[in-house]
Amino acid sequence: MSIDTHRRTLMNAAGALALSSVAALALAQSSQKSSKKPKERVIKVIAKKFVFVPNEIRVKQGETVLLQFTAPEVPMGFSLPDFAVRADIMPGKVATLRLTPDKSGSFDFLCDVFCGSGHEEMNGKLIVS
Numbered sequence: 001m002s003i004d005t006h007r008r009t010l011m012n013a014a015g016a017l018a019l020s021s022v023a024a025l026a027l028a029q030s031s032q033k034s035s036k037k038p039k040e041r042v043i044k045v046i047a048k049k050f051v052f053v054p055n056e057i058r059v060k061q062g063e064t065v066l067l068q069f070t071a072p073e074v075p076m077g078f079s080l081p082d083f084a085v086r087a088d089i090m091p092g093k094v095a096t097l098r099l100t101p102d103k104s105g106s107f108d109f110l111c112d113v114f115c116g117s118g119h120e121e122m123n124g125k126l127i128v129s
């Protein structure tokens with residue numbers, strides 16, 4: 001590589017660096033704007049044989065919550081028929097479900113993936129007030 005080529009390469013690199021920092025700045029500004037949204041509440045739920053912990057989840061109508069599910073033993077399911085949402089919960093992974101209840105009341109949720117002898121009794125309640 002001649003000295004000239006080397007210098008040009010350096011200048012190109014400097015130019016790219018300057019451009020990328022401008023892009024990073026723009027990104028930082030746009031993410032600041034979007035972070036003004038109200039923070040959603042995270043609710044952690046463990047699905048184990050044969051119970052959801054907790055098996056009663058309380059939320060406010062219109063509140064957005066992020067349900068985070070883990071299943072330490074076997075694959076499980078979470079189904080909330082009244083809101084037409086469900087999730088597969090696989091061991092070793094976190095399954096998420098974002099929910100903004102638009103009606104109040106008490107709604108049953110259940111495991112909809114066969115997980116063993118207690119599967120049929122594996123359920124809980126979402127209470128929206």
Ligand SMILES: [Cu+2]
Nearest residue numbers: 111113115119
């Ligand atoms: Cu089950």
